[in-house]
Amino acid sequence: MKIHEYQAKDILAKYGVAVPKGEMAATYDEAVDEAKRLFAGGAKGVVVKAQIHAGGRGKGGGVKVAKTLSEAEEYIKKILGMTLITHQTGPQGQKVRRLLIEETAPIERELYLGVVLDRATSKLVFMASQAGGMEIEEVAAKDPKAILKEEIDPAVGFQPYQARNLAFALGLKPEQINDAVKLMTGVYKAFVDTDASLLEINPFITTTDGKLFALDCKINFDDNAMFRHKDLKELRDVEEEDPLEVEASKYALNYIKLDGNIACMVNGAGLAMATMDIIQYAGGSPANFLDVGGGANQQQIEHAFEILLSDKNVKAIFINIFGGILRVDTLANGVVAAAKNLQVKVPIVLRLEGTNVEEGRKILKDSGLNFLVGETMQDAAETVVAAAKGGK
Numbered sequence: 548m549k550i551h552e553y554q555a556k557d558i559l560a561k562y563g564v565a566v567p568k569g570e571m572a573a574t575y576d577e578a579v580d581e582a583k584r585l586f587a588g589g590a591k592g593v594v595v596k597a598q599i600h601a602g603g604r605g606k607g608g609g610v611k612v613a614k615t616l617s618e619a620e621e622y623i624k625k626i627l628g629m630t631l632i633t634h635q636t637g638p639q640g641q642k643v644r645r646l647l648i649e650e651t652a653p654i655e656r657e658l659y660l661g662v663v664l665d666r667a668t669s670k671l672v673f674m675a676s677q678a679g680g681m682e683i684e685e686v687a688a689k690d691p692k693a694i695l696k697e698e699i700d701p702a703v704g705f706q707p708y709q710a711r712n713l714a715f716a717l718g719l720k721p722e723q724i725n726d727a728v729k730l731m732t733g734v735y736k737a738f739v740d741t742d743a744s745l746l747e748i749n750p751f752i753t754t755t756d757g758k759l760f761a762l763d764c765k766i767n768f769d770d771n772a773m774f775r776h777k778d779l780k781e782l783r784d785v786e787e788e789d790p791l792e793v794e795a796s797k798y799a800l801n802y803i804k805l806d807g808n809i810a811c812m813v814n815g816a817g818l819a820m821a822t823m824d825i826i827q828y829a830g831g832s833p834a835n836f837l838d839v840g841g842g843a844n845q846q847q848i849e850h851a852f853e854i855l856l857s858d859k860n861v862k863a864i865f866i867n868i869f870g871g872i873l874r875v876d877t878l879a880n881g882v883v884a885a886a887k888n889l890q891v892k893v894p895i896v897l898r899l900e901g902t903n904v905e906e907g908r909k910i911l912k913d914s915g916l917n918f919l920v921g922e923t924m925q926d927a928a929e930t931v932v933a934a935a936k937g938g939k
Contacts, residue, residue: 548768550782551598553647555764558741559748562733565760569649571598575623581648582619592651595622597643600787602682602765603633609643612651619648644786652760657750658717659683660731660761662738671699673735675713679750705735719753726759734761741779742772791835791854798850800839807832808862809935810855812848814839814869814878822867825924831932834861848881852889863894863935865927870901879907883914894919894934898927 553571560566568585572578582593597609604610609631613619623646632640657679665672675695678686687694695716697709707728714727730751738746745767752762773780785793795802801816805823809831813819816838823833835858839851855864868878878899886895896919899907911918919934921927 548770548773548780548783549600549787550766550768550779551600551645551647551784551787552596552764553598553645554782555746555766556761558737558766559733559761559764562737562740564730564733564737565758566764567594567649567652567760567762569594569647572623572627572646572648573644575627578623578627578646578648579616579620582613582616582623585648585650586616586619588650590650593619594647594649594651595619595626596647596649597626597629597631598645598647599631599636599641599643600784601631601633601635601641603635604631607631607633607636609633623648641787652752652758652762653755654752654762655755656753657762658752659686659747659749660713660734660751661745661747661749662735662743663745665698668698670701671705671735671738673697673699673705673709673713673731675717677717679752681749683747683749699735704739705732707732720757723753723757723759730759730761737766741766741776742769743767744769791857794857795837795851795854798847800837800847800851800854802838802851802854803836804858805833805835806860807834808860809931810834810837810858810861810864812837812839812851812855812864812866812868818867818869821924822865822928825928826865826932829925829928829932831928831935834858845877845881845884848878849885849888852882852885852891856889856891856893861893863896863931864891865931866895866897866899867924867927868897868899868901870899870904870907874903875899875901875907876903876910879910882918883910883916886914886916886918894931896921896927896931896934898922898924 556566570581585593592614595611597604611622629643630640631643659676659679661674676693678693699705710728710731714724719727743766747765748761750762752760789804791804809826811822811833813822819838826833898921919930921930
């Protein structure tokens with residue numbers, strides 16, 4: 548689950564991480580009032596920042612620095628409600644419904660801090676870099692040595708000496724080291740306490756008067772842990788998500804929309820990945836990732852069909868099921884009911900194996916509907932690709 552920058556900064560502040568003064572605004576009047584408050588409090592400038600779930604906002608025109616109130620009013624009017632296009636939103640862009648109005652800071656240096664899980668070592672890694680303000684993936688690709696890392700032993704957690712290692716490697720001044728250790732410790736504690744999957748501060752800045760701030764922040768959470776964090780779950784902004792993905796989440800379906808035209812319905816994430824791969828191998832393009840899970844019932848399968856067919860790009864449906872907990876006959880009954888109730892017009896290709904597979908195939912055969920059944924994954928993939936292209 549993703550959250551906005553202003554929400555991430557609120558979380559960091561609770562853990563003693565310094566962030567600039569500012570507030571979120573959802574209307575023009577709220578944004579102008581906050582800019583007035585900051586200027587009245589002595590701010591030499593304010594930053595008007597679009598709040599969307601995507602990076603690259605500055606390059607897309609979604610972050611502007613105003614030195615006067617009239618400039619701030621101009622930027623607020625321009626950014627609020629705009630469709631912001633960045634390298635992460637895709638060409639369709641994302642509508643800006645919220646702004647963060649913050650005071651400016653006298654920046655001396657822009658650095659980077661981040662915490663992420665290294666799946667190769669099964670450990671959290673605290674990363675830092677002197678190349679703040681840049682895309683960290685580009686930095687890592689061009690100069691891997693520019694990324695400083697401290698692996699964290701889960702038995703003891705992030706230690707002060709590791710924070711000092713990073714602080715000295717970043718070239719911080721001696722009088723800034725203790726503040727840096729406190730800030731990094733707060734970042735690590737926020738990551739662990741909230742069951743985050745990613746926490747980035749980019750840029751992490753030093754100011755001309757020697758202070759340290761998280762100037763920007765991104766936090767993603769582990770969806771599977773949200774049952775432990777009802778307060779965090781409420782931070783979800785469904786307006787920032789694909790409507791089909793939001794709808795799928797209501798029925799405990801794992802759905803991610805893609806750009807292809809062959810819809811996939813699979814049970815199990817690994818099989819779903821293999822299914823998308825074999826569609827590509829056969830010359831097609833998957834329209835989605837959809838894992839109905841091992842315990843899906845007929846109602847969930849019908850809802851899955853509704854979601855798949857809501858994508859206007861879909862030209863064919865590939866159902867690839869290995870019956871274990873989800874029996875093949877249960878799946879077949881759900882497919883038949885959904886095809887009849889929704890009056891499915893696109894070809895449906897199935898590859899079925901596992902528990903009660905013969906019963907499932909009989910249900911499909913006796914349905915009176917024209918299902919295409921592949922004997923193997925490759926056979927089914929080639930059939931669905933041909934069907935999507937208008938072949939037999």
